Amino acid sequence: MLSVQLFHNFNKYARITEADFGLIEQVLSKKFVKKRRTLLSEGDKSRYIYFVEKGALRSFTVDKDGVEHVIQLAIEEHWIADLYSFVTKAAGNINIEAIEDSEVWLLPHHELELLYEQIPALERYFRQLFQRAYVSLQQRLNLTVSSNAEDRYRQLLQDFPQIAARIPLIYIASFLGITPESLSRIRKQLFQ
Template sequence: MFQNINNYAARSVSLTVEETALFNEILEYRKVPKKTRLLAAGDICNFEAYVNKGCIREYIIDENGVEVTLQFAIEDWWVSDLASFQDQSPCTMYIETLEDCELLILTRDSKERLLTEVPKLERMFRLMLQRHLTVVQKRLFKTISTTAMEKYLEFINRYPSIPQRVPQHYIASYLGISPEFLSKLRARNLKK
């Protein structure tokens, strides 16, 4: 159950057997069924969750009532509303499972305990945040500077397993296009 997250941590830090055992002890294992809302706009986010198995979607609802997908989180990714978690302020996004999921959860208190007792894990979380910020910056740049076809090709290249796992209208929402236009892009790409 902890092998994946232990491998994740090992890419950033070297933990002793005792530190690894404490890390695993502090994490809360949770099975969550498909189509479960983990967080709703207005809630205070009280978790950071490592996706051990499954697929999760983060989204907002715009002023026209349209769902806009911000991110998909699959195995070996973390999911949370970082601003709400950090500041204990109401969140603006929704987080829901798209598949049956197995999550490893840290609450604010358990994360604080973990970082107090295993301070070197600060490095893992710092690197995680840096990678997340890099992905967000690249996505923002691509959103404003590339064509819909380029965005689609980048998406399937970067996340090859997601198109087989999530409904196409969620991918269209992530790309900022209609499901019909996504179908046209997919057909055009297949002809090449």
């Protein structure tokens, strides 16, 4: 039996019946990913979108100087993917790595497209999920250009307190676009 977590997640934004979920269940596969292991590498074509049932993952790029830049952090009940590659079927430029030992559900692109036709509510779910992701990305970009690092960290704590408590500071700093030393100073000031 698949995750009750995943079934409830689908029903956050759409009405997915148990019969519909049975169809979805037929195309999903589960993967266990050890800490620091890669789920997707830059240059790969992303054939899946991943639902985190347990654990924590990050997506990141690496610049020409070898510096990693965290794009997304995902814990339980979050989706993570290289959406550019997933949608276009082109080689991607994002790496996805487990921060903790993790369990993820893999939903293949081709089967998802077929399921959209069989289960209109699933297309509604993913449309809303992608809309929310786009809005979140716009807000993050806006904060990056219009707010200081302390304000960005405060916003992260407000929006995702569980992520801030579990993810190593080096990844949070990269996600915020600051150095780990700057984040340490900010945390020291905030928690004195």
